[in-house]
Amino acid sequence: MNHKAVILGNNYYIALSVMRGLGVHGIHTVAIDYSDDDTYAAKSKYCNEQLIAPHYKDEPEAFIQFLIDYAKKQDKKPVLMPCHDSYVELIDQYLDQIRKYYLIPQTEQGLYTKTLDKEKLHELATEHGVLVPETVHTNEEDFYEKIDQKIKYPCIVKPTxxxxxxxxxRQKNFKVYSREELDEALQKAEDADLEVIVQRIIPxxxxxxxxxxxxxxxxxxxTHWTTAQKLRQYPINFGASVYTHQLHFPELYEIGKKFLEGIGFKGFVEIEFKKDADTGDFYLIELNVRFTNFDALLTKVxxxxxxxxxxxxxxxxxxxxxxxxxxxxxxWYAYEDLLAIRDYLKTKQLTxxxxxxSFxxxxxxxVWDWKDPKPAFSYAGMIGRKVIKRVTNR
Known part of the structure; x- marks a missing residue:
């Protein structure tokens, strides 16, 4: 029997794309989640098994043991593919233990978490000569003076x-336009016991x-690479890809290759850059160390x-x-792109x-695939239930 592929996070279309990308090659796929609710990726015809495990946040050790127990029953080590950052962090925490039973690209425990942490990532980028947005930490001396002189308003309050x-x-950061709004954002983060940094917005x-x-x-x-350009994202201005096309930017290869090889990364990774509209310089914004939102696009090219x-x-x-x-x-992620279009039009950023x-x-x-339609119908039902719930709760 061939190595199975164990896929985590099947309530999102990243996992669906992964399932399809493996299934077309006849690979046995296993969907593991803490619940069957809204796991529309597991409805794919390419899903061979679906298992329910303990909750990865509520019972992390039990979840890891569940994965290990499953792997022990297999003839060959399964390949583990987490499709959400929370699963990546947990796997990284137990990497040395779980690598005995699964095939995982990364071999250095802690590197996944380090690159997901915005503060540590920026330290790594600076060490390797990669531009990052100017940043002020909340515990720095003369904090407000540095915001006024170095960062300026508007700026973003961003989590580590x-x-x-x-x-x-339910959003990636807070955009603030004044000291008063900055204080409010910092207070929200403190109340939630979350560490944040303040960054300049790249024009x-x-x-x-x-x-x-x-x-x-x-x-x-x-060994394998391409580049892409976002056209629209949701939430707008600081969100995830909803309309993105493949476009060749050779300079990103030069920057990205040097940095990633320099830190010893292994496996799939996506670097998000923003091009400064004033200078033309590319600034590293973040790393996605699990398969990306537009994995379906990458497969298609x-x-x-x-x-x-x-x-x-x-x-x-x-x-x-x-x-x-x-x-x-x-x-194209149609559902959230429609929400984005509404907001782009409302704010007059697009006509x-x-x-x-652009269409x-x-x-x-x-989500949609003529050859594998069932997940789309399951997804439509999920969205329909959410809409009904919003309407009835008004």
Whole structure:
């Protein structure tokens, strides 16, 4: 029997794309979650098993033991693929223990967590000569003077631990326009016992957000890569990709490769950059150390990163590959893009004509697939229930 692929976080379309990317190659996929509720990725025809485990946050040790017990029953080590930051953090915490039973790209315990932590990531980036937005820590002397002189308003109050912040506030950061709003944001974070930093906003519309998506092998060398440009995100200005196209930016390869190989990263990773509208410089914003939101786009342009990961870990690596032309193929997460469009129009950041013109591109869909429609119907039911609940609670 071949190595199975164990996929964590199946209530999101990243896991669905991973499931499909592996399933088309005949790989046995296993969906493991703490509940069956809204796990629409597991409805894919490519899902071979679905298991319910203890809650990874409420019972972390029991969850890890569940994974280990499952792996012990297999003929060969499964490949473990967490599709959400919270799962990544937990796996990193128990990495040395769980690597005895699973195939996992990363070998250095703590590196996943270090790169997810915004403060530690910026320290790493600075050490390796990569630009990061100017930052002030809340415990620095002359804090407000530094905000006025170095950061200026508006600025963003950003968490060091994004998953916990998003889970608490349902947004990535707080954008503040004055000292009063800054104090309010800092108080909210303190009340939630969350550490934050204050950063300068790099000038430029959302289409100044770019990504370097790549795979680094077990020698920590980039073997597969491409770049992309966000066109729209949700929430607008500081959110996740909802309309993103593949576009070649060679300078991102030069910056990203040097940095990632320098820190010894292994496996799939995405660096988000923002291009300064005034200077043209690229600033590192964050790293995504699990498969990205637009994994379906990357697969469609020829870089099936879940399969690339799987093949290398079982000892059968695929030949190096990069996409160096502009395919223009666009990832579309329709539901949240419609919400984003509403807000772009409301704030007059985009016109209706600009939005209409943008749609004439070949697309890679977040959820829909003619060959695998069941997850889309399950997803539609989930959204429908949420809408009804909102309406009835008014």
């Amino acid at each position: 631990d994004s998953p916990s912040f998003v889970s608490t506030f 430029g519309f959302d289409d100044h957000m770019h990504t370097f998506d790549c795979y680094l092998n077990q020698d920590a060398k980039v 020829g870089l099936n990163f879940p399969y690339i990961t799987y093949c290398e870990l079982i000892g059968d690596p695929l030949p190096p590959m990069s996409i160096k032309e502009d395919t223009g193929i666009t990832f 209706l004509l600009q939005i209409i013109r 004439f591109k070949k697309k890679a869909y977040a």
